[in-house]
Amino acid sequence: MPLPTACLGLVPILTTIDFLLLPFFILIYTGGFWAFRNWRYKDPIVRRYFLPALWFRLAGAFLTALMYQYYYGYGDTFYYYQGVVDIFNAFFRSPITGLEMIVSNYDNYSGEAKDALTYHLLFRQNSAAAVIRTGGFFSLFSFGSFIGTSFGITTLAFLGNWMLYRVFTDIYPKLHLPLAIAVLYVPSLCFWGTGVMKDPLSLAGLGMFVYGLYFLVYKRNRGYILPILALIIGLYYAAVIKAYIALALMPASLVWITLLYKEKIENKTLRMLMGPVLLVFGTAFGALALMQLGSISEKFALENMMVEVVRTQWWLSVSTERDGGTGYSLGMVEPTLMGMLKTFPAAVNVSLFRPYPWEARKVIVLPSAAEALFTLFFTLYVFFRVGVLSTLKALFKDPTVLFCLIFAIIFAFAVGFTSMNFGALARYKIPALPFYFSALVILLSYKKK
Template sequence: MDLKDLIVTPIYFSLILFVAFVLRPYFTTETTRKYFIPALSARLVAAILLGLLYQYYYNGGDTYNFHTRGSEIIADVFWENPISGLKLLFSNGNNIKGLYYATSEIPFYRDSSSFMIIRIAAVFDLITFSTYSATALFFALFSFSGLWVLYNVFIYYFPRQTNLLAYSVLFVPSVIFWGSGILKDTITLGALGWLVFGIHQVFFLRNGVFRNSLIILISSWLIFQIKIYLLLAIIPAIMIWFFLRQISSIRNIVLRSLVAPVLLIIGILAAYYSAINVTRDDPRYSVDALAKTARTTAYDIAFWTGRSAGSTYDLGEMDGTFVGLLRLAPKGVLVSLFRPFPWEIRNALMAFLSIESFLILLLTIYVLIRAGGIRFFRSLSNPVIFFCMVFSLVFAFAVGVSTYNFGSLARYKIPLIPFYLSMLVMILDYSKSDRNIGDAQATE
């Protein structure tokens, strides 16, 4: 960050908030309006703070390389020669005649997922004069938009929980902070929210089929390009959500009991084969190579990231087999949701992560006790609740066993947190409704 940030960023910060105030009536209701500006503002501020953290605490890092050694170079080439700039912007890591001087300065040029972030940032750099913090504001805006539409999907089914769902989706500190800068996580988080929104609109509500189908395609493409393993977690959850919804729509209890097992098996098989086809052409995430990829990624992150800070963790030996990976599933879920424990804190950032994780653990225990065993399992019959649970646990397992570093895990796990916390809120609401029905029947 330099003097340019102090001049350009306040202008765009004010402009984004002004437009948000103007558009707020079109995207909110009387009950959700109060959350719109605070949730957006928190992300805009976090985008700036994250840049300062990487510059003055980490002395570099991914977000620095994505911009200073990535998008800024593309923007400079574009202003010198728009044709060359467009070639660089739409390249796929291939050699471009006459542009070696530029591509050789971009460390992530041949890393397709990282270069996608660079290309997105470069587009915003063209209107922000390559100002890091101003470009980061647009990343934060996209992340906010995805979470806002996700929030609206959840309150559609649980309208009595607009307050608690707002805190679960929009105001979790780690999600705000790590999901607001020039990072892969920011784009995939926003795209994930838009994907769920598009699926809900097209397949469940039949609203704006063409427009929302485009939203599904674009958001899926972004996730596929940046973090394909996120699709491995969300697609099965969506497929199961869809089939459970079909089952719950059958009013005849006898017919439902006969059809439910068949539809559920079809849903599970459809989810499995959909996930396989998504990663079929990617040698890293095919079913055969998934365990080896997880092992390599975990050990690489543990070795190269945070060793001096003492933030690595170990779930046990990974033998590179899928069965061996599944044995670590409980530990993977545990570390993603509830660790680091207080006695594992080694630095300030781990302390904040530990506090948040401990609060999530307390909330989980409270919900389990409050709902009770029978009502808890009954709540899982709700398609939305089951959808959130499947995605949360599958993704928690995936990032938990493939990270082995608490600092990196804080970033990687943010997509699951809004779904997991929202699931807990929904279970409370569902169990309360179930309890009220039982009390009413008891008094008859």
């Protein structure tokens, strides 16, 4: 039986008001994005995917709200929403205080702002505070309702995914349909990548960062304002919400941009000679950036992260056994670099291809098992269809495929190593999926050529 939220001292996330406001918000978001689509996109091929992708996300946001309210009865989203309610109430008592809670860090809060908080600890944690402050902003335009706040964060994630899709279709315009499926319509993205949670903000940050990087540094045909804003907002969410997103994204994106620039060299001989040089330079620069990141913030330091993930791994294993649920084990892991690397194949495998059907001990895990099984079969199909040699050639020939796989595999390792629970894994791994599936559909296109 789920523990009633009243016993936890939390406000419920769904009330009668939310159900009454649901049709209103659906109409508002549909009308607003319909007008935006008609103004922004003239290409009928691009336009056809926009609104359906939005509707899938809004449906996912509503379904996850029902799940947390009536199936689990508790969870992080309740605590985040309590913080959102604190901001909303504070704003209508004193707009200055409410805005302060949205734009300032906890350490800089005034006495009035701190007095408005129910749970101070959440605002001290940067990742949780980012969710709450973002939700607090959207709550001001949604009457403080959970469903309106949830739709706001969900559409932010959708826009991030849409930006990622626009980058990929700019490079591969003929793959608009398979890339739409890979980036916009993956079921777990449309379900777990929604709501008042960290995961949709991770998706938003990733897509915006890639968009900003591509159109600001490489393509430069979209002006400067939007790419710069996308890059800043994307980097903020990617780094603050989950540290290992930045750690996976930094080397992958630097290798990607470096190799894209190599393709601009017209002289074939010079291009061949410069390729390895630029790749080594980009990799070294990425490693240097990661070390610098660790010196700026202790949580990004490799040794601190290794200790933390082993500690997290132990706790999730204990809590899974306690709850009698859906855990998995990678064996005993030492908090050293070599100890982590030994688990690399198993961690990547569990992120992308598990739970296997026989490991789905709860109904809630069955969709994840089905998607993981599809991912396994689709991966095997692509590699058998394209061939090992052609796949390797494509990796060296196509910077975007290499970028997608580097990020997806590093991220899959980080998530598989830390989750230790199939329920948590279903949420945590979703940022890797659009990159992994995009790499597969691009590889498959080489065979069709």
